[in-house]
Structures are given as C-alpha cells and as structure tokens.
Amino acid sequence: MKNKLTFPLICCIAITMAACGGSSKGKPMSAAQLAEYNEIVAKVQQIENLLCDISGMEPNDAIQLSQLANQLCYTYDINGLDSASIANCQALQLRTEQLKQNIHQTIKDNMHNIQVPVVNDDDCLVEKKTAYPVYLKRGDKLYVNIKTKRAATLKVYNYDSHSTLKTIADKTAFKFNMEIENSAIYLVELNPGKSSQYASIHITYTTNQLDRLTPVQVNERTVEAKSGDFRAWSVKGIKMTPILDEPRKFTLRGQLKAAFSGSYRGLVGVEVPAGATDILYRMRISTNEADRGSDGEFDRNMNASYRKIKALGLPIYESTKSSGILNTILGEYTPLREEDAYINMFVFNSSSQAKKFQDNKPTNQLSYDVNSSIMGMQSSNGRIPVKGRKTIYLGFENERMRYNNYVWVEVLAAKPINEYFKSEYYIN
Numbered sequence: 001m002k003n004k005l006t007f008p009l010i011c012c013i014a015i016t017m018a019a020c021g022g023s024s025k026g027k028p029m030s031a032a033q034l035a036e037y038n039e040i041v042a043k044v045q046q047i048e049n050l051l052c053d054i055s056g057m058e059p060n061d062a063i064q065l066s067q068l069a070n071q072l073c074y075t076y077d078i079n080g081l082d083s084a085s086i087a088n089c090q091a092l093q094l095r096t097e098q099l100k101q102n103i104h105q106t107i108k109d110n111m112h113n114i115q116v117p118v119v120n121d122d123d124c125l126v127e128k129k130t131a132y133p134v135y136l137k138r139g140d141k142l143y144v145n146i147k148t149k150r151a152a153t154l155k156v157y158n159y160d161s162h163s164t165l166k167t168i169a170d171k172t173a174f175k176f177n178m179e180i181e182n183s184a185i186y187l188v189e190l191n192p193g194k195s196s197q198y199a200s201i202h203i204t205y206t207t208n209q210l211d212r213l214t215p216v217q218v219n220e221r222t223v224e225a226k227s228g229d230f231r232a233w234s235v236k237g238i239k240m241t242p243i244l245d246e247p248r249k250f251t252l253r254g255q256l257k258a259a260f261s262g263s264y265r266g267l268v269g270v271e272v273p274a275g276a277t278d279i280l281y282r283m284r285i286s287t288n289e290a291d292r293g294s295d296g297e298f299d300r301n302m303n304a305s306y307r308k309i310k311a312l313g314l315p316i317y318e319s320t321k322s323s324g325i326l327n328t329i330l331g332e333y334t335p336l337r338e339e340d341a342y343i344n345m346f347v348f349n350s351s352s353q354a355k356k357f358q359d360n361k362p363t364n365q366l367s368y369d370v371n372s373s374i375m376g377m378q379s380s381n382g383r384i385p386v387k388g389r390k391t392i393y394l395g396f397e398n399e400r401m402r403y404n405n406y407v408w409v410e411v412l413a414a415k416p417i418n419e420y421f422k423s424e425y426y427i428n
Helices: 009-013 031-052 059-071 083-113 298-311 322-333 351-358
Strands: 116-126 130-136 141-158 163-179 184-191 197-206 219-225 233-242 248-252 265-271 278-286 343-348 374-377 380-385 391-397 405-426
Touching: 031 083, 059 083, 083 197, 116 130, 130 141, 130 197, 184 197, 184 405, 233 298, 248 265, 248 391, 265 351, 265 405, 278 322, 298 322, 298 405, 322 380, 343 351, 351 391
Parallel strands: none
Antiparallel strands: 116 197, 130 184, 141 163, 141 184, 141 197, 219 405, 233 405, 248 405, 265 391, 278 380, 278 405, 343 374, 343 391
C-alpha cells in the first residue's frame, strides 16, 4: 500500500452518535455534538482519500482494512434536532455505508496482487537438502524466487499425495509460479549440492480468500520410516540382538573346594551372527547366588538407550568409530559391583585353546586375546570387537582359594544396519 493507515483503528470504530435527530422545529446540534460530528466526518474523509491513493497492498493492510470495514458504524436518533441536522446525519450514515462497500471492493480488486510471504531470507545458509513447507488451498498461486551461488536442484512436492510437481536441476536461479489445483501441504525443496552454500530464498503465495492472508503454520517432526517411503533418508544404525536366550548362570568354586568338587573355571561359547561387528556383554559377579530383578534385562536396557539417542538426533553409528556410541550405551547400565567379587576373563579365538582352558591347563601356556581379556574383573559391561571371528569363547576363572563366585553372563551381537527416517508435516 502506497500510504499506510496513519490513525488509530479505534477512531474509525467509534463512528456513533447518541444525540442526532429531532423535527423541523428542533434545534441545531450543540457545540459538543457538532465537534464530534465534524471529527467523524474528518476520519471518514481520511479513509476515503486513502482508498483513492492505493497503488499496492500488503497482507496486513488488507486485514486491517477488512477489520475497519466490519467495524464501521454510524447511527443517529431523530429526537431533539432540526431537519437540517437530520439531513446531515442521514448523509453521513449513507456516506459511511458507501465507504464500507468501497473498502470491501478495494480489497477484492487487490487480492490477486497481495503476496503472502512464507520464506523471506536474502542470506540463508543451506547446508543440506532442505524443504520449506507451505499449506495452500485450491485456487491459490505459489511464487518461488530463489538464487544460489552455485548450481543447485529444486523440487516442488505435493506432500499429501506424495507426488513431485516440478524439478529444476543444475541452476543458480529459480523463478516461477504455479496454480494450485488441490488443497494440501506443499514442499519447496532446495538441494545445495555436494557442500553448503548461501542462497536468497523468497517463497510467497496469492489467494482469493481474506482469511488466507495469514499463512497456516505447518509443523514438522522426524519419524522412523522404511526403505522406499516418500522422501525417506538412510543413516548408519545398529541392530542389537541377544545371542543367549537367557542369562547364563554358573558357579566358580574356590580353588580349595574345586579340588574336591565343582570347578573354579567356566566357559561360554558365543556364536557370532553373520555381519556382526561387536559382541556386547553384561557380567554380574557376586558372592551371593541369589538372582536379581535386573538379570535378563540387558537386551531391553541397551535397546532402550539406543532409542533415546536416536530420539535426540545424535550420530548413531560409523563403522570405524563404533566404539564411541556402543561404549556410551554400555555405560548407562553398569551392574553394581561387590568389592569381594572378582574373577579373570579370558577371550579365546579357537576351540582348541578354549578346550585346554576347560581342562585346567595353566593360562600362561594358552593363547588368548590379550586386548579383550580382563584380569581381576568385577561386575561390568563390555565390548569385544569380532574382527571376522565366527565363534568367540569366554573363559572365566576364580583365583580365590576359599570363596565361591557366582556369575551371570548376558551377550548381545551388534550389527551395523541402514535405518530410515522421514520428515512428517502436519497442521493443527
């Protein structure tokens, strides 16, 4: 709008007069009544002049004018005034009604030129493929004007029907408009290419409905998806599955007692599933053989922690740096330690070495994985890199002479997978 409204809206709302009327034998308006009448006439004249000088209109101008028209009101009472005053009041009432009609007609005549802004950014850093959502109704018109420093790709989607309406590739300028045939959420997607770049982004629309001059807010959330879902993307993730159906529980006798019955050593063979990169274990060691409620919860707890990390949008997994995320998850559910409960854990790569351990051969005569084995181990969680092995043998030894140790072992396999996510758009 060339000239903005320069007076408070309330001045135009209050075009009312309580004492304006009478008969031919009545009296002219009093000084106070005449002052109020003249003030209202001046306001009406100001609005009339404003309408005559309109050369363009913004959404807020149209909304304000519409509110003004709806609130314009002038009434009068014929009691107490002469015929000349009554004529003046009638003329002002007619003038007010005509003004209201003129406002509505002016808005209607300018609606096709009123561009409602959705995105207006001349200095936008686009770091990755980014979609700008907008809710449009049948009969609206979408305008796109985007400039980039380097070649980029732009697409327009109808999100509701999962259809691609326009694709422009390898350009630095995108300027077009589209007639909207169906009411839906639309996405203007800009792909900056191999690296981030700055862009000037202007997305607007025109409409023939006054209530559409304020854009409908489109909300966005990230949800899990399947391969092939509309606009889904993949990230490296982890699948953790239990190898043992239930906790493996066994008793490691004190070495003096083991001379008469039982054994101070135990062995668990772990079959590594195809594709697994790590073995995750939970080891609870106690001098008391009673079970705990937390036994058997390793799988559920680990996957619950993993889902929390995904919900926060943190990096999930990289094949060369898997230890970071796995160790973070393992650290959340470390079992409580007992000061007097400790054992040695040996990791064997071959069944022959594991058999010798089981036959009580001295460990200094055995070949085992020094990096993954732990001497004086207390209750803990841990990770063993698979390194191509199909079977890993966990050997446990109680070094104490007189006292038994009780061990609960739970084992998971961690396998890298592709996980899929997508953006979900909705309006309240």
